Every structure is written in structure tokens, then in C-alpha cells.
Amino acid sequence: MDLRLLSSFLAVVEEGHFKRAAARLFLSPPAVTQHVRQLEAELGTRLLHRNPVSPTRAGARLAGHARTLLAAANAALDDIADVIREPLDEVTRPLRIGIMGHGSAELTPAAINAFRRARPGVPVELRQLNFTEHVTALTEDRVDIAFVRPAPDDERVVADVLTTEQRIVAVPEASVIADAREEGVRLAGIIDLPFVRVPGHTPAPFTDYLYFDHEAQRRSPDCALTPHEVLTGVITGRAAGSGLKSFARYYAWPGAAFVPVLDAPWESSYLAVRADDANPEVKIFRALTMALAPELRPRIER
Structure with a gap:
């Protein structure tokens, strides 16, 4: 599939107009129109409604794939440019990925698998992060990328929003609050x-x-560093915990109930990297993840 055709098609989808898409790509409107027609002929289906301009069902599906493919292609070009400047005897270092809890739900394994397919020659190391490593895993160079929440408050780290979900509280099954699940x-x-x-x-x-921004709370006698330790306290009736709505899908422990907190602000999960990290593999992983996020986000957040 010709990436030029995909680029023109995606520009029309995002601009909602052939002329604006042409200006964005520094092409003539007839050229963009021809690209879209070629792509439709190649796939054997109409991708765009013309008046007004909007994607068909097939076009909307293709747009998501187009973003992923174009992001990967751009990242690959950046990577090749960096490789040209690298010493010939440099050994490929692993990409170290830190994951706090369940990360960004289904988006985390999707991004990791996409990177492995795109960069099969790059080793990937996964590390489970505990609550205290919200920032330090990156700043102390223990990982290159981290799936965390909430946003790190450190100028040495930059973070992209991946998902935004309703908050839940985890309580023992026998708790009165569990009845409100x-x-x-x-x-x-x-x-x-x-x-x-x-x-x-x-x-x-x-x-x-x-703690939902509340400082004056009674604390359990249990101290936890990981979601598993939180849930151990929950099912033994000694503690309560909190998380995002998708937490319940990944930690459906017998004896624990997950109750939506209606008036708590929704919270986001993030992909965090060091602000000064020039590693091309980090750039590729970040590009692939951000391309996948719009496709998986609606399924995760619902």
C-alpha cells in the first residue's frame, strides 16, 4: 500500500476538506483527489462521502490504521537517520519499559506488541513499577519508558495522556459500600x-x-507498594484502595468489590519518558503508542 495515498486520505479525513488537505500536504487539490480515488480503487470500496466530506464506515476504520502506519514510517525514518550517525560496532541496547499496575489497560500490551513487530531486532525488557517509582524509575535511568498515573510532576519527565477513566474504590465484598457497585x-x-x-x-x-486528594484520612495498618498488596489488604478486610475503572478488569479478585466514585474527577494514565532522551527506540515506541491510543481509548474508557 502506497503511503502517499494513505497520507492524502488521512489529511482529507482530518481536515474534512480536499482543498485544506491539499494545502497541508503542499499538493494540488486534483492530486489529493486522485490519491483518494486510487486508494478506493485499490481497496474496492468508497472511503469518503463527498458532500459534506466525511469518512465512510470503511474509511473510519482505515483512518486508524493509517495513523499507525504513518507514525511508524516517520519513526523509522528518524531511526535510520540516527543509525547512520552511530558507531558501527555499537551494540543494540534493550528498550526498558516500566509498567505501574496494569499500565494503560489493553493499550499497554498492544503498544508493546506493535513495537516488537516494528523493531524485532531490539530486545524489550519489562519491569513492574511500584508506587514509589512514579518518577524515579525514569530519572534514575532504570527504565526508558513508563506507563504511569497520574502525570509526573517533574521537569525532567514528559508525559502523554493515553486514557482517561472513571475512578473506582476497592472495598471488601462484605462491606456495605460494596452494595453500591x-x-x-x-x-x-x-x-x-x-x-x-x-x-x-x-x-x-x-x-x-x-486518596482522592483528601489528606485527613484514616489509614489501614497495612502498607502497600503494589496493586497486589492493596488487594491483599482489601480481601482480608483491613484496607480500601482506589484505581481507574479498568483496574476491575485486571484485578478481579474474589472477595474484592469495585465501586464507581461518581463525583471524583476522572483520571488519566500516561506514557512518560525522560525529557532529554534522544534514544530513537523511545521515539518509535512513543509514536506507535500515540497512534494506537485513539483506536483503543473508546473501548477502555467506556
């Missing part, structure tokens, strides 16, 4: 729960996230 609960009804404790050196943004 269908209709949800409000913050006023959970602020006195014995939320699990975290170590004192846990970054403030993460503790604010975990």
Missing part, C-alpha cells in the same frame, strides 16, 4: 475508609491520586 458512591461516603498506607517517600502526585 451498580449505582456508585460519592466521595463523602468513602473519605473515612481505612485506605491502605504507602511509604512516606511516595511522590505527592501519586498519594493525592490514591
Whole structure:
């Protein structure tokens, strides 16, 4: 498939207009129109409605794939340019990916698998991050990329929003609050729960996230560094925890109930990297992940 045709098609989809798409690509409108027609002929189906301009069902599906393919192609060109400047005897280093909890739900394994397909010669190392490594895993060079939440508050780190989800509270199955798992609960009804404790050196943004920005809360006698430790406290009736809605899909432990918190602000998961990292593999992984995010985000956030 000709990437030039995909580029013209995607520009028309995003601009909603053939002339504006042509200006964006520094092409003539007839050239863009011809590219779209060639692509439609190649695929044997109409991709765009003309008046007004909008993607057909097939066109909307193709647009997502086009973003992924074009992002990967651009990242590959950047990578090749960097390789030309590298010493010939340089050994390929692994790409170290840190994942806090379940990361960004289904988007995390999708991004990792996409990178492995695009860069089969690059080793990938996965590391599970605990709550205290919200920033330090990157700043202390233990990982190159991190799936974290909430956004790191450190100028040495840059982060892209991947998903934005409703908040949930995890409580023992026998808790009265568990009865509200269908209709949800409000913050006023959970602020006195014995939320699990975290170590004192846990970054403030993460503790604010975990405790819904409430400082004066009773704490469980249990201290936790990982979601598994939180849930151990929950199912033994000693603690409560919190997370994003997708948390319930990945940690459906018997004895734990997950209740939506109706008036808590929705929170995002992020892909974080070092601000000064020039590693081309990091750029490729970031480009692939951001290209995949619009396709998987609606499924994760619903």
C-alpha cells in the first residue's frame, strides 16, 4: 500500500476538506483527489462521502490504521537517520519499559506488541513499577519508558495522556459500600475508609491520586507498594484502595468489590519518558503508542 495515498486520505479525513488537505500536504487539490480515488480503487470500496466530506464506515476504520502506519514510517525514518550517525560496532541496547499496575489497560500490551513487530531486532525488557517509582524509575535511568498515573510532576519527565477513566474504590465484598457497585458512591461516603498506607517517600502526585486528594484520612495498618498488596489488604478486610475503572478488569479478585466514585474527577494514565532522551527506540515506541491510543481509548474508557 502506497503511503502517499494513505497520507492524502488521512489529511482529507482530518481536515474534512480536499482543498485544506491539499494545502497541508503542499499538493494540488486534483492530486489529493486522485490519491483518494486510487486508494478506493485499490481497496474496492468508497472511503469518503463527498458532500459534506466525511469518512465512510470503511474509511473510519482505515483512518486508524493509517495513523499507525504513518507514525511508524516517520519513526523509522528518524531511526535510520540516527543509525547512520552511530558507531558501527555499537551494540543494540534493550528498550526498558516500566509498567505501574496494569499500565494503560489493553493499550499497554498492544503498544508493546506493535513495537516488537516494528523493531524485532531490539530486545524489550519489562519491569513492574511500584508506587514509589512514579518518577524515579525514569530519572534514575532504570527504565526508558513508563506507563504511569497520574502525570509526573517533574521537569525532567514528559508525559502523554493515553486514557482517561472513571475512578473506582476497592472495598471488601462484605462491606456495605460494596452494595453500591451498580449505582456508585460519592466521595463523602468513602473519605473515612481505612485506605491502605504507602511509604512516606511516595511522590505527592501519586498519594493525592490514591486518596482522592483528601489528606485527613484514616489509614489501614497495612502498607502497600503494589496493586497486589492493596488487594491483599482489601480481601482480608483491613484496607480500601482506589484505581481507574479498568483496574476491575485486571484485578478481579474474589472477595474484592469495585465501586464507581461518581463525583471524583476522572483520571488519566500516561506514557512518560525522560525529557532529554534522544534514544530513537523511545521515539518509535512513543509514536506507535500515540497512534494506537485513539483506536483503543473508546473501548477502555467506556
